Amino acid sequence: MTPTLLELLRRVDTPTVCNAIEVAQGKRGFDRFTRGTMLCSDPDGGAMVGYASTAKIAAVAPPTEPAEVIKARRMAYYKHMSEGPRPAITVVEDLDFPDCIGAFWGEINTTVHKGLGTSGALTNGVMRDLGDLPDAFPVVAGSVGPSHGFVHVREIGTEVEIFGLRIRDGDLVHADRHGALVIPTEVIDQLENAIRKLLETEQLILEPAKQDGFDFEAFEQAWAAFEAART
Template sequence: MDDALLALLRTVDTPTVCNAIEVAQGKRGFDAFTRGTLISSAPSAPAIVGYARTAKIAAASPSTEDPATIRTRRMDYYRHMASGPAPSLVVIEDTDFPDCVGAFWGEINATVHRGLGLYGVLTNGVMRDLGDVPDDFPMLAGSLGPSHAFVHVEAIGVPVTVFGLTVHPGDLVHADRHGAVVVPPEIIPVLAASIEKLQATEKLILEPARQPGFDLAKFEAAWATFEAART
């Protein structure tokens, strides 16, 4: 992913990326996206784009491991988050889902991760401290809650599943208030052109619909042109 593609991806929403992937593949059926409704800490923020750093957490019950092991794994977690290709984002699976109770994400962790160079988080777990987290670190979570409960890291750098989307370490993820998508690596070289083609195709119906005097006859003519051009 070069700088031009990164800049473009930060200006478009995740539904656009989903549609552009279908344009690149020349068919419908792409399914590497989240299901259900996520909560965004910053609904008007630009999309989070980056290579995934992954982990699994739990919070409903105390860990049965000794405290030294827990502390060591926590530091290993932060080392993992600070390593690898940039730009990066965090993808965390809370294994208590759908009954998540403890917020791993709040003012401290959001600030630390942003300081380590990450651009946001996607999780099925809990977030809190919404008025205190960095403005440039959007959090997409499954729920809101006041407590961290017994939250602890269980696994680092492993495949995770969040709202039906499986994410592997290093996957290119695009996420915003609509959800998230994993970009297939083989379409990255043509993704910018696919987005531009998609946007041009959508104008075939959007521009006539926004003009004064738009009626059913003009819609039928515009839709025929749109249908012939779309994937």
């Protein structure tokens, strides 16, 4: 991923990237995206882009393993989050889903993760402390709640599932208030051109539609130009 592509991905929303992947693939049917409505801690803060650092947690019931095992795994978790390719996104599956109660993502944990160099968090679980989370560290979560429950780390670096989207450690993820997707490795070299082509093509419809006097005849002409540009 080049610096130019990274900057562009941060400026566009996840639906745009979803469409651009199909442009790069030359067909419809891309399906590596989340299903259902997710919540964003900073809806106007733009997208987060990065390589996934994955883990699994649980919080409804207390851990049954010895305290020293839980502590060692917790430290291993933070070490994992501090390493790996950058930019990085922390992707955490709450195993209690859909009955999640433990807010792993509050003021302290988001600040720690930002300090360790991750660019945001994606989870099917709970976030809290809205209004006190650090700037430029968005959280896209399944719900909002007040408690941390018995939250503890179960797995580190394994494949996770977030709202129907399976994500492996190291996958390139794009996420915002619309949800998240995994960018296929094979389209990365074509993605910058695909995004720019998509944005230019959309203007063939958007610009005429915003003009005074726009009518069905004008729409027909604009749509014909739009269709021609997409083929």
